[in-house]
Amino acid sequence: MTVTMEYRPVEVDAGDGGMPARRAVIRWAWRLFRREWRAQVLVLALLAVAVAATVLGAAVATNAPSSPNAATFGTADHLVSLPGSDPHLAADIAAIGQRFGTVQVIEDQRLATGTSQNVTLRAQDPAGPYGRPRLALTSGRYPTGPGQVAMTSQVASLYNLHVGDVWHEGGTARRVVGLVENPNNLLDEFALVAPGQIGAPTQATVLFDATPDAVGAFTFPAGVTPQTPAPASGGFSPEFVVLISAIFGLVFIGLVATAGFTVLAQRRLRSLGMLSSLGATDRDVRLVMIANGAVVGIVAALCGAVVGLAAWFGYAPRLQTSTAHRIDPMHLPWWLVGVGMLLAVVTAVAAARRPARAVARMPVAAALSGHPAPPRAARRLAVPGAVLLAVGPGLLALSGGWGSQAQTKTYGGLLATLLGLLLVAPACLSVMGPVGRHAPIAVRLALRDLVRYRARSGSSLAAISFAVLTAVFVSILATARYADPLDYFGHNLEANQLIAYAPGANPNLPGPPPGKGGQQGSAQQNAQPQDLGAQSGAIAAALGSHDTVELDTPGDPATTYIGLVKTSTGRGAGGQIYVATPALLAHYGIAADQVDPDADLLTSRAGLDQLTGLNLSRGDPSAPPGPDGCTGDTCIADPRIQTLDQLPVDVSGPNLLITEHALRRLGLGSQQTPAGWLIQTARPLTSAQINTARQLALAAGATIETRSQSPSLNELRNWATAAGILIALGVLAMTVGLIRGEAAGDLRTLTATGASSRVRRVITGATAGGLGLVGAVLGTAVAYLAAISYYRSNLSMTVSHVPVGDLIAIVVGLPIVATLGGWLFAGREPRAIAQKPAD
Numbered sequence: 001m002t003v004t005m006e007y008r009p010v011e012v013d014a015g016d017g018g019m020p021a022r023r024a025v026i027r028w029a030w031r032l033f034r035r036e037w038r039a040q041v042l043v044l045a046l047l048a049v050a051v052a053a054t055v056l057g058a059a060v061a062t063n064a065p066s067s068p069n070a071a072t073f074g075t076a077d078h079l080v081s082l083p084g085s086d087p088h089l090a091a092d093i094a095a096i097g098q099r100f101g102t103v104q105v106i107e108d109q110r111l112a113t114g115t116s117q118n119v120t121l122r123a124q125d126p127a128g129p130y131g132r133p134r135l136a137l138t139s140g141r142y143p144t145g146p147g148q149v150a151m152t153s154q155v156a157s158l159y160n161l162h163v164g165d166v167w168h169e170g171g172t173a174r175r176v177v178g179l180v181e182n183p184n185n186l187l188d189e190f191a192l193v194a195p196g197q198i199g200a201p202t203q204a205t206v207l208f209d210a211t212p213d214a215v216g217a218f219t220f221p222a223g224v225t226p227q228t229p230a231p232a233s234g235g236f237s238p239e240f241v242v243l244i245s246a247i248f249g250l251v252f253i254g255l256v257a258t259a260g261f262t263v264l265a266q267r268r269l270r271s272l273g274m275l276s277s278l279g280a281t282d283r284d285v286r287l288v289m290i291a292n293g294a295v296v297g298i299v300a301a302l303c304g305a306v307v308g309l310a311a312w313f314g315y316a317p318r319l320q321t322s323t324a325h326r327i328d329p330m331h332l333p334w335w336l337v338g339v340g341m342l343l344a345v346v347t348a349v350a351a352a353r354r355p356a357r358a359v360a361r362m363p364v365a366a367a368l369s370g371h372p373a374p375p376r377a378a379r380r381l382a383v384p385g386a387v388l389l390a391v392g393p394g395l396l397a398l399s400g401g402w403g404s405q406a407q408t409k410t411y412g413g414l415l416a417t418l419l420g421l422l423l424v425a426p427a428c429l430s431v432m433g434p435v436g437r438h439a440p441i442a443v444r445l446a447l448r449d450l451v452r453y454r455a456r457s458g459s460s461l462a463a464i465s466f467a468v469l470t471a472v473f474v475s476i477l478a479t480a481r482y483a484d485p486l487d488y489f490g491h492n493l494e495a496n497q498l499i500a501y502a503p504g505a506n507p508n509l510p511g512p513p514p515g516k517g518g519q520q521g522s523a524q525q526n527a528q529p530q531d532l533g534a535q536s537g538a539i540a541a542a543l544g545s546h547d548t549v550e551l552d553t554p555g556d557p558a559t560t561y562i563g564l565v566k567t568s569t570g571r572g573a574g575g576q577i578y579v580a581t582p583a584l585l586a587h588y589g590i591a592a593d594q595v596d597p598d599a600d601l602l603t604s605r606a607g608l609d610q611l612t613g614l615n616l617s618r619g620d621p622s623a624p625p626g627p628d629g630c631t632g633d634t635c636i637a638d639p640r641i642q643t644l645d646q647l648p649v650d651v652s653g654p655n656l657l658i659t660e661h662a663l664r665r666l667g668l669g670s671q672q673t674p675a676g677w678l679i680q681t682a683r684p685l686t687s688a689q690i691n692t693a694r695q696l697a698l699a700a701g702a703t704i705e706t707r708s709q710s711p712s713l714n715e716l717r718n719w720a721t722a723a724g725i726l727i728a729l730g731v732l733a734m735t736v737g738l739i740r741g742e743a744a745g746d747l748r749t750l751t752a753t754g755a756s757s758r759v760r761r762v763i764t765g766a767t768a769g770g771l772g773l774v775g776a777v778l779g780t781a782v783a784y785l786a787a788i789s790y791y792r793s794n795l796s797m798t799v800s801h802v803p804v805g806d807l808i809a810i811v812v813g814l815p816i817v818a819t820l821g822g823w824l825f826a827g828r829e830p831r832a833i834a835q836k837p838a839d
Contacts, residue, residue: 026287026291030291030292030295043296043300043348043351044296044299044300044303045300047296047297047300047301047304047344047347047348048300048301048303048304048307048344049304049307050304050340050344050347051300051301051303051304051305051307051308051340051341051344052304052305052307052308052311053308054304054308054336054337054340054343055304055305055308055309055311055312055337055340056308056311056312056315058332058333058336058337058340059308059312059316059329059332059333060312060315060319062331062332062333063316063319063325063327063328063331070133070134070184071133071134071182071184071185071188072134072185072229073130073207073227073229074104074130074131074132074133074134074207075129075130075132075133076104076130076207076208076209077209077210077228077229078100078207078208078209078210078215078226078227078228079205079206079207079208079226079227079228080096080205080206080220080224080225080226080227081203081204081205081206081224081227082203082204082205082206082221082224083202083203083223084107084109084200084201084202084203084204086221088221089201089204092220092221092224093105093204093206096206096208096218096220097208099214099218100208100209100210100214100218101208101209102129102208102209103206103207103208104125104128104129104130104131104206104207104208105195105204105205105206105207106122106123106124106128106131106134106204106205106207107122107123107124107195107198107201107203107204107205108120108121108122108123108190108198108201108202108203108204108205109121109122109198109200109201109202110202111169111170111191112698112701113158113694113698113703118189119155119158119189119190119191120189120190120191120202121169121190121191121193121198122190122191122192122193123192123193123194123195123196123197123198123201124192124195125195126142128207130207130208130209131207133183133184134182134184134185134188135180135181135182135192136180136181136182136183136326137150137178137179137180138153138178138179138180138181139163139178139179140163140176140177140178140179141177141178142177142178142180142192142194143174143177143178143192143193143194143197144194145194146194146197147173147174147175148174148175148177148193148194149167149174149175149176149177149191149192149193150176150177150178150179150180150191150192151167151176151179151180151190151191151192152179152180152181152182152188152189152190152191153179153181154189155189155190155191156176156179158189161176162176163176163177163178163179164176167191169191174193180192181326183325183326184325184326185324185325186320186321186324186325186326187324286353289352289353290349290352290353292352293348293349293350293351293352293353294345294348294349294352296348296352297344297345297346297347297348297349298345300344300348301340301341301342301344301345302341304340304341304344305337305340305341308337312329312332313329316329382423382424382426382427384423385419385420385421385422385423385424385425385427386420386424387420388416388417388419388420388423389416389417389420389421389424389782389785390420391413391416391420392412392413392414392415392416392417392418392419392420392786393413393417393785393786393788393789394413394789395409395410395412395413395416396409396410396413396414396417396786396789396790397413397789397790397792398413399413399790410790413786413789413790414786417782417785417786418466418469420782421462421465421466421469421778421779421782422462422465422466424778425458425461425462425465425775425778426454426458426459426461426462428461428774428778429450429451429454429457429458429461429774430451431774432447432448432450432451432770432774435447435770439766440762442759442762442763442766443762443763443766445763446762446763446764446765446766446767446770447766447767447770449767450767450770450771457771460771461771461774461775461778464771464772464775464776464779465775465778465779465782466779467775467779468775468776468778468779468780468783468810468814469779469780469782469783469786471779471806471810472779472780472783472784472806472807472810473783473786473787475803475806475807476783476784476787476803477787479803485573485603485605485606485607485608485611486564486566486572486573486574486608486611491650491651491707491708492650492651492652492653492705492707492708493650493651493652493653493705493706493707493708494650494680494707495684495685495707496680496681496682496683496684496685497650497653497678497679497680497681497685497706497707498539498543498678498679498680498681498685498690498693498704498705498706499551499652499676499677499678499679499704499705500535500536500539500676500677500679500693500697500702500703500704501675501676501702501703501704501705502673502674502675502676502702503701503702503703505553505675505676535696535697535699535700535702536548536550536677536679536702538696539677539679539693539696539697539704540677540679542689542692542693542696543679543681543685543689543692543693544681544682545679545680545681545682547679547680547681548677548678548679548680549583549584549587549677549678550581550583550584550674550676550677551576551578551584551654551674551675551676551677551678552578552579552581552584552672552673552674552675553576553577553578553579553672553673553675554577554579554618554658554663554666554668554671554672554673555618555668555671555672555673560618560668560671561618562577562616562617562618562658562666563577563616563617564577564601564614564615564616564639564656565614565615565617566611566613566614566615567613567614567615573608573656574651575651575652575655575656576652576654576656576675577601577656577657577658578654578656578657578658578675579657579658579660579663579672580595580602580657580658580659580660581672584654584657585657588644588646588647588648589646590644590646590647594644595642595644595659596640596642597661598640598661599640599641599642599659599661599662600616600636600639600640600641600658600659600661600662600665601616601639601640601641601642601656601657601658601659601662602641602642602644602647602656602657602659603641603642603643603644603647603655603656603657604643604644604645604646604647604648604649604655605643605649605655605656606643608641608643609641609642609643612638613638614637614638614639614641615635615636615637615639616635616636616639616658616662616666617634617635617636618634618635618666618667618668634666634667635666636662636665636666639662652705653678654678685706685707690704690706729772729814729817729818729821761822761823761824762823764822764823765819765820765821765822765823766819766822767822768818768819768821768822769815769816769818769819769822771818772814772815772817772818772819773811773814773815775814776810776811776814776815777811779810780807780810780811
């Protein structure tokens, strides 16, 4: 009996192995991720940090106030400010209400506090039709009648009051019934009373809605101009800027990730070759690496989102303080958070795809041997990179420079410059060959390996150059911002300094000096210069200081104003102009013979003496200039300015001094008035000392100023330089480890032939130092190329103020630190010399 058995072949997709093969490959990729997590931890951490930064940046950009409209106008579209001295104030308010219908009146009366704080007594209806965004209750209740007051937390702290306490001010006792705030401007310091409880307001603000035609047809009181909210910015939205910044950061991380996945593929090259020998298709081999990249991206995106949200909830209270704007932590652009997470996954997949394609193209025999693929020429990428390096700076030059509104050209120029740098960087490795031709054998081997393993060294060089470019460009921007001698910026005073200002002389307080019109206490009205001088001595004694110098202003500050203005732009020099008295000059060690007798101004502001088209004028600096740029004897055209380095550089310090020669030219003779006293202590001022000085100043009707939190130029530049160097060193550490691990066979051969640990240290140090040097030089050069293009209209800010220390730290310090780090952490003998370790 013959039995016939029919064998039916199993249907298998000969092209890619079908879904079972893909599931098997994906499981193998997951095991690869678990077993090789140490090799991928840097990539995962960088991606997680990028997502966290995107989440935090998006939250900050969304919640930071974009305009002060709500804090000033509430829900109204027009505002007029009427002076309290207007004899027809009530009639004017009634006329505005009759013409425009519903209005809301908010009355303010300035209070003397003895500090630079601008505190007002405010009468406002909490249920008013327009002012609700300007007022919010934080505890207690609103005042409803006479003898009641609510105040902001700053004012309550200033007077050491709590809800239920009695506040005595201006001869009136009021009970504190609540705490309030302006949620759109937390710096708005006021005490709130019920409407009608201010007898003599300093100012009355009228809010109303009206059409432009109706406003134009109405005749407002003399000197009163209606105001409208500032128009919305025509530039990019903050969320878009955050998205662009996230893309820039992920491009940098993608370069590092590409190097990491390339080495991971090389380490598993024989395993992937074995997979191919068992019948896996090229698509399956690629899928191993791509799936591994996707796993890394997903894990990094989830971890980064959690870290970013945690950082945001922790930072939100500080942002609220720094922006003086009430913030809802749950107000987040969730779409941008999702896009940031998706971009992290896409970056990881794209970074893994390049080495996946390279491994899949290798012959099975070559893969099983474990030899790396020969380096590809970078010439084809250098040409488009050079084109982008020409287009990017060109767009930056056409953008109009700092403060321009051509944001599309600015961002386009930055993007083209960065992409050009990334494409050109691998080609710069070719300089390693000629440089190392006559070097010792160990250095020559190191430089050869940089070219040989260009797949990861080229990406790493681009990443290092990217980090250096960012650090140098931030330093240049900060230097240019601080280098403007007119728009002066930085610390106002040192931590151990205090200025006690005479009434009306504090430049930080707006408007007329408190006490004008009989609305302040008698102490301030009757304070005389000699009394204030004695009180400044009492303040200095209370602070334990014997270092006090008087600051005088020219003429009578009530009737005379001295301003330094650039006529072409109308910009005035920030800061107070004081008189160069012999006592002030001697205080800073300036002898009389050091001062040019023809000098009009003495300054420590670098570059001010090089500016042209300046007017030093008496009176109103905005008055129309005469034919010669000045109006008669009240102005000095192009004053002679002498720079003295002994003068202080702080914003509120006496860094602009007018000489007696200029006073005579302006017709002021030797007229001068004490405006303040600069007091310096041996140690930084404490909170208790500042409060003591405030109380003494208040008793004399004066105000004080102490150090603010504005960062200094050195702080910004040092932080940017340190961040760039640390990022570059991190990339270098990973790259050197990858390249030296990939060249382990050569290292075993050298060790077997008698090479000492010194040779191994030289190889590793030369590898790190070579990459660090080329990356530092390339990143710095491209940063200056972009900066010179960006500041082409004012190259003095870029060329004349070079951050020498930071450049030395980057161009010289980075390669030295990288070389020393490679030397110290190398030299260990390989564990296996006779044979290559199994995977």
